[in-house]
Amino acid sequence: MLIYLDPGHGGSDPGASANGMLEKDITLKLAKKIRENLVEKYEVNVALTREDDKDVSLKDRVEMANKAEANFFLSLHVNAGGGEGYEDYIYSGLSALSKTAALREILHSVLANFYTGYRCVDRGMKKAGYYVLKETIMSAVLCENLFIDNAYDTKLLKDEVFIENLARAYTEAIAMTLNLDKKVKLLYAVQVGAYSSIVYASRMANELKSKGYDAIIKEIPAQ
Ligand SMILES: [Zn+2]
Structure with missing residues (x-):
């Protein structure tokens, strides 16, 4: 079982920025923590589309995962633009009966439950034509983790303990979604x-x- 985690943006592309934070930093930190938790607790291999603050094109990200024949692709982002809360996306061309839709439902339920526990808004399960969702040959989900330009959300994103717990929630969500075997x-x-x-x-x-x-x-x- 190979999972590809995709920390959004990087290098010359900071992604969204506000309140002294950059999306590219949050996504990388989160991805590394999720990998650390996953490999410690579960029988699984985890790769990242970038290990540090550098430019990686969307095409390269997809090609990495496709070439490695990954079983699951999870793209991590932080939202912006005046809203609040959490949402996730699968490719708009997929039917509600697809395997990816079923997997995303499990992933979403764990993460939305975690976020609402912090009184964050669950914005729901969405679809979009994003490149990394469209071009990956395995099931792929893109998660938008809170809004960098919302005061309440930013307070959480700046909190190290929250990020630790969010990484644990992702670990649990991924393990449930893909039915991973536990190490410990x-x-x-x-x-x-x-x-x-x-x-x-x-x-x-x-x-x-x-x-x-x-x-x-x-x-x-x-x-
Ligand atoms: Zn983004």
């Missing part, structure tokens, strides 16, 4: 309980924080 069984523990899902751990931690408790999430082995 892990639970996500908060001070008042242990959950098999980062989604519920984050919800509880947020609830505790809203009540003034300094809650942290820690991974512990499951019995």
Whole structure:
């Protein structure tokens, strides 16, 4: 099983920028953390379309994944333009009955659940004609992670702990979507309980924080 993670933009193309942040930096950081989590926890190979801050054309990104015969392509982006929240895309030419549509539904449900736990908006499952979705020969999904020009969203994107938890949510979402085998069984523990899902751990931690408790999430082995 080979997954290609595609950190959007890079090099001379910063992507969206606002509030002192660049989309290209967020997508790369997130992709690296997701890879780290995935290979640590699951029987899977993960490649990135770029490892650092450099220009990679959309054509090159697609060719890399196609040549390697990757099983899944996930493009990571951050939105801009006055909205708020999370949304994801599959190629507009795909039917609702396609394998990619079914996989995206699983991916979306985990991520939307995670985001709404942070009181972020779920903008839904969408379709578009984006190049990386159209030209990849494997199932491909493009995720728009919050809005860089929205005050609430930016506060989260600047928070290292949030990015860590988001990477964990992606790891779980990808593992569920592709039915990956676990290397090590892990639970996500908060001070008042242990959950098999980062989604519920984050919800509880947020609830505790809203009540003034300094809650942290820690991974512990499951019995
Ligand atoms: Zn982008």
